[in-house]
Amino acid sequence: MTDMKNTDMEExxxxxxxxxxxxxxxxxxxxxEIAGSGYKVIMVEKDAELGSKKGPELIGLKEEYKGLxxxxxKITSDSNVxxxxxxxLVSAAGVTGDFTARLSKGEEVIEHKVGAIVVAxxxxxxxxxxxxxxxxxxxxxxxxxxxELLASEADKEKLANKTVAFxxxxxxxGNPLVLERVLSSALSLQEIDGCVVxxxxxxxxxxxxxxxxxxxxxREKGAVYxxxxxxxxxxxxxxxxxxxxxxxxxxxxISPDLIVVEEELxxxxxxxxxxxxxxxxxxxSGFLQNDNVHFFPVRSNRDGIFVAGSTREISGLPxxxxxxxxxxxxxxxxxxxxxxxxxxxxxVVSEDKCVICLTCYRCCPHGAxxxxxxxxxxxxxxxxxCGICASECPMDAIQIGGFSDEExxxxxxxxxxxxxxxxRILAFCCQNSGFEAGEMADIFKMQLxxxxxxxxxxxxxxxxxxxxxxxxxxxxxxxxxxxCHPGNCKSENGNTYAQWRVNDAYRMLEEVGLEKDRLCFVxxxxxxxxxxxxxxxxxxxxxxxxxxSPLK
Amino acid sequence: xxxxNKKVMVVGGGIxxxxxxxxxxxxxxxxxxxxxTPFLGGHAIQYCCKAxxxxxxxxxxxxxxxxxxxxxxxxIKVHLxxxxxxxxxxxxxxxxxxxxxxxxxxxxEGVIRGYSKNNSxxxxxxxxxxxxxxxxxxxEDAIELDKIGFSGKLDVDAVILASGFQPFDGEQKGTxxxxxxxxxxxxxxxxxxxxxxxxxxxPSDGKTAQKIAFIQCVGSRDENLGNxxxxxxxxxxxxxxxxxxxxxxxxxxxxxxxxxxxxAGKDYAGFYEKxxxxxxxxxxxxxxxxxxxxxxxxxRYMKEEDGLCINEEFDLLVLSVGIMPGPxxxxxxxxxxxxxxxxxxxxxxxxxxxxxTLKDGIFxxxxxxxxxxxxxxxxxxxxxxxxxxxxxxxx
Numbered sequence: 001m002t003d004m005k006n007t008d009m010e011e012x013x014x015x016x017x018x019x020x021x022x023x024x025x026x027x028x029x030x031x032x033e034i035a036g037s038g039y040k041v042i043m044v045e046k047d048a049e050l051g052s053k054k055g056p057e058l059i060g061l062k063e064e065y066k067g068l069x070x071x072x073x074k075i076t077s078d079s080n081v082x083x084x085x086x087x088x089l090v091s092a093a094g095v096t097g098d099f100t101a102r103l104s105k106g107e108e109v110i111e112h113k114v115g116a117i118v119v120a121x122x123x124x125x126x127x128x129x130x131x132x133x134x135x136x137x138x139x140x141x142x143x144x145x146x147x148e149l150l151a152s153e154a155d156k157e158k159l160a161n162k163t164v165a166f167x168x169x170x171x172x173x174g175n176p177l178v179l180e181r182v183l184s185s186a187l188s189l190q191e192i193d194g195c196v197v198x199x200x201x202x203x204x205x206x207x208x209x210x211x212x213x214x215x216x217x218x219r220e221k222g223a224v225y226x227x228x229x230x231x232x233x234x235x236x237x238x239x240x241x242x243x244x245x246x247x248x249x250x251x252x253x254i255s256p257d258l259i260v261v262e263e264e265l266x267x268x269x270x271x272x273x274x275x276x277x278x279x280x281x282x283x284x285s286g287f288l289q290n291d292n293v294h295f296f297p298v299r300s301n302r303d304g305i306f307v308a309g310s311t312r313e314i315s316g317l318p319x320x321x322x323x324x325x326x327x328x329x330x331x332x333x334x335x336x337x338x339x340x341x342x343x344x345x346x347x348v349v350s351e352d353k354c355v356i357c358l359t360c361y362r363c364c365p366h367g368a369x370x371x372x373x374x375x376x377x378x379x380x381x382x383x384x385x386c387g388i389c390a391s392e393c394p395m396d397a398i399q400i401g402g403f404s405d406e407e408x409x410x411x412x413x414x415x416x417x418x419x420x421x422x423x424r425i426l427a428f429c430c431q432n433s434g435f436e437a438g439e440m441a442d443i444f445k446m447q448l449x450x451x452x453x454x455x456x457x458x459x460x461x462x463x464x465x466x467x468x469x470x471x472x473x474x475x476x477x478x479x480x481x482x483x484c485h486p487g488n489c490k491s492e493n494g495n496t497y498a499q500w501r502v503n504d505a506y507r508m509l510e511e512v513g514l515e516k517d518r519l520c521f522v523x524x525x526x527x528x529x530x531x532x533x534x535x536x537x538x539x540x541x542x543x544x545x546x547x548x549s550p551l552k
Numbered sequence: 553x554x555x556x557n558k559k560v561m562v563v564g565g566g567i568x569x570x571x572x573x574x575x576x577x578x579x580x581x582x583x584x585x586x587x588x589t590p591f592l593g594g595h596a597i598q599y600c601c602k603a604x605x606x607x608x609x610x611x612x613x614x615x616x617x618x619x620x621x622x623x624x625x626x627x628i629k630v631h632l633x634x635x636x637x638x639x640x641x642x643x644x645x646x647x648x649x650x651x652x653x654x655x656x657x658x659x660x661e662g663v664i665r666g667y668s669k670n671n672s673x674x675x676x677x678x679x680x681x682x683x684x685x686x687x688x689x690x691x692e693d694a695i696e697l698d699k700i701g702f703s704g705k706l707d708v709d710a711v712i713l714a715s716g717f718q719p720f721d722g723e724q725k726g727t728x729x730x731x732x733x734x735x736x737x738x739x740x741x742x743x744x745x746x747x748x749x750x751x752x753x754x755p756s757d758g759k760t761a762q763k764i765a766f767i768q769c770v771g772s773r774d775e776n777l778g779n780x781x782x783x784x785x786x787x788x789x790x791x792x793x794x795x796x797x798x799x800x801x802x803x804x805x806x807x808x809x810x811x812x813x814x815x816a817g818k819d820y821a822g823f824y825e826k827x828x829x830x831x832x833x834x835x836x837x838x839x840x841x842x843x844x845x846x847x848x849x850x851x852r853y854m855k856e857e858d859g860l861c862i863n864e865e866f867d868l869l870v871l872s873v874g875i876m877p878g879p880x881x882x883x884x885x886x887x888x889x890x891x892x893x894x895x896x897x898x899x900x901x902x903x904x905x906x907x908x909t910l911k912d913g914i915f916x917x918x919x920x921x922x923x924x925x926x927x928x929x930x931x932x933x934x935x936x937x938x939x940x941x942x943x944x945x946x947x
Contacts, residue, residue, distance in 0.1 A: 037947075038947065061903060063903075064902050064903055064904050172821075173821035175815055203812040204811075205814060205815060206773070206782040206812065207814040207815065209922050211782065212773055213781070216775070227812075229835065229856070246856045246859055247854075247859060249859050284822070289818070291818040292607070293609050293611045293613070294614065296614075296927040296930070297931035317904060319928075319931075321905070321906075326935060329941070333578055333579070433613070436669075439669050443669040443674070485601075485606055485607040487606045487609070488607035488613065523603060523605070525601035525607075525612075525613040527599075527600070527612055527613050527616045527668070528600075529669075530747065530749060530750040531750040533750075
């Protein structure tokens with residue numbers, strides 16, 4: 001990530017074994033693919049058995065089923081894969097390339113050095129009967145119960161001449177996998193003599209390959225869809241379902257023999273514990289990935305810890321397979337042959353200044369920092385060079401290669417010098433967003449103030465309060481902090497730190513009587529060339545209204 | 553260890569092709585990247601940032617970063633305005649490349665412009681005559697389309713097809729009046745409008761649009777057209793764009809006409825709830841659009857509350873056009889001897905191995921194999937690269 005100005009490199013050795021957490025199909029596939037690229041894999045599963053739970057993950061994979069069974073069988077004889085069942089992860093100290101994983105199996109605790117960790121937990125299903133006010137009864141089935149009935153030939157016969165009503169996307173927002181389960185049961189039921197299918201649906205989540213065709217096929221075979229915007233009225237625990245049809249302008253009442261309630265697919269309950277041990281973030285709905293495009297598809301906030309399939313979002317096996325191949329690439333790229341060339345000056349901690357207060361350990365979004373006897377230690381492999389730690393360190397004990405405080409202040413001073421009467425505006429720009437947008441505006445010859453000077457930083461989190469104040473002291477008429485939009489920072493919250501520092505600076509400007517409008521914080525993105533131009537032009541206008549800085 | 557690097561041809565320089573090329577280059581594989589237009593980045597590079605106060609996870613900015621990776625990577629050789637003429641498979645693939653026959657359809661001004669600073673060249677002159685008449689339109693650094701493009705032979709060890717999709721042609725749904733009425737635009741047009749101007753204006757008069765309608769599923773999920781697929785991206789882009797418009801202009805009134813809203817982002821439920829408080833959702837797809845005074849538009853649709861049809865006026869209509877199979881798919885299918893699926897996209901071996909084809913050594917990445925958003929296209933390209941690496945036995 002860091003644009004290294006200094007290329008003094010050193011070679012270090014890293015561990016090349018890989019830990020896979022979860023022995024479901026995604027975990028097995030991950031273990032098999034990583035072992036296939038020559039790394040030793042330790043796979044940990046909490047249950048006694050590996051492989052498929054024969055649940056919703058197999059929906060729609062009839063043709064692929066044999067291959068999945070082969071994969072399950074093959075993994076146990078793969079000499080590169082060590083399998084620990086009925087086991088769990090207790091702790092994982094260290095950083096990427098050098099994790100010490102402690103695994104418990106029964107009474108025993110096994111310690112293992114690994115270079116990378118893959119989390120591959122499966123999703124869980126949850127009943128939604130309560131959302132519809134339905135209690136478990138002979139006529140009320142969950143989707144899983146319907147799946148089981150349809151899996152048995154004997155039970156299937158009992159469904160002949162039955163009227164079956166499905167409820168979907170009305171008790172939850174839903175997603176394509178939930179819909180696929182409904183469509184595939186509906187199509188199976190339609191093969192049974194005299195079976196009539198009604199589907200009460202909110203938004204049909206057809207955004208997955210093949211679902212629109214399944215939807216059409218089920219309609220052609222006679223399934224009736226009622227597309228509603230709210231739940232129908234359910235009378236006598238599902239004996240009758242009633243709703244007002246807005247097209248026919250009348251109530252439609254149906255009394256089905258069976259009512260099938262959709263299920264939610266949710267994050268594995270192990271996720272939270274795993275996240276705590278691995279120090280990775282829990283994203284929306286308990287899945288282990290933040291909603292941040294820079295982490296997609298398989299990265300977590302810590303380098304060397306990858307998330308696959310249903311660990312990171314509700315995912316069928318096809319997208320889990322995509323994830324696994326991406327992880328296989330990442331692992332190869334990260335571990336290589338166990339020798340890694342790293343920049344010596346990526347982030348350097350001064351032993352003289354460091355008091356091991358652990359501010360850096362706490363604020364590092366990449367989990368790249370630990371500590372020794374005399375000072376904090378920043379792993380050159382795990383460090384992404386964002387510089388948040390350097391700006392947060394109360395002792396100024398950390399310097400980032402190419403972006404040391406000395407170099408930055410020098411750049412601030414030379415940026416403010418050589419003013420020629422036009423307002424001098426210093427823009428601290430994150431190299432991932434504001435800086436790129438500015439370059440684009442420049443190259444496309446969009447309007448830019450003459451007195452604008454961009455100062456590149458590795459992440460907005462590197463923008464020290466001192467830099468902002470120094471800029472004003474040196475005579476800047478305006479200072480801009482151009483960070484990534486919230487939710488788009490590669491270092492997760494570098495932009496938040498920058499915002500806080502700008503807020504601090506506002507207070508200080510007020511104290512010395514300098515107008516607040518001379519300083520601004522803006523969210524930008526690399527593709528906002530025209531946006532950049534209009535933002536800085538507006539800034540120049542405001543400065544012109546205020547006049548040049550009285551500190552000049 | 554072999555002394556010679558393996559070499560892979562990637563066909564298509566959109567987000568999937570760029571990602572596949574870059575992933576391969578990380579493992580010391582030489583890449584020949586073939587792009588038929590004069591620009592890299594495909595459709596995705598034309599998309600705007602849809603952030604409001606916060607990022608909306610559209611992923612458009614990640615295209616910029618990937619483009620930068622590729623143009624700075626010496627192991628990737630880019631051939632713009634070039635296409636594959638012939639290919640023979642005899643262990644290695646022998647490929648004849650030729651200058652592409654590409655002619656842009658939006659180049660009435662005679663010059664087309666790249667959308668990114670890394671997009672080299674930045675300006676391409678399509679029609680020199682127009683430049684003679686209007687020299688201002690043709691910047692000094694512009695390159696003539698005739699002068700770029702590569703003809704020659706290549707030998708490669710594997711091929712990744714990443715030629716992408718085409719947006720649905722709004723004109724095919726004639727009753728919406730696309731290209732007849734100036735204020736009927738497609739989602740694709742809106743992306744460019746925002747990317748170039750940073751604000752949403754009506755094409756007819758450059759004024760801010762106050763009352764805006766989005767019509768979903770234009771070209772997708774359409775039995776009459778035989779398009780039996782959901783394009784997967786249109787609900788997310790329309791809602792994100794609508795949010796962005798509303799953020800910039802709190803007074804804007806936005807209506808979304810839809811069949812079924814599809815999920816956008818990881819926190820889709822929360823996002824949709826927020827949208828419902830800000831826009832009006834009407835579960836009905838209008839059929840006819842009529843021009844009224846001031847270049848505004850009148851649309852007829854049925855109200856759910858009372859089942860009655862009404863006419864309503866809008867300043868701007870956005871057609872959420874979907875993802876269609878690429879225009880060259882059937883030619884390419886013949887050329888590479890790889891089959892298409894029933895929808896006209898390239899067919900993978902099965903659902904799990906969706907980047908491998910029945911043809912040994914030829915792989916698929918991105919929307920060439922079906923609708924995908926930016927993140928999914930990039931992930932698919934990563935999968936394709938990984939399959940190629942396994943196929944070539946690169947260690």
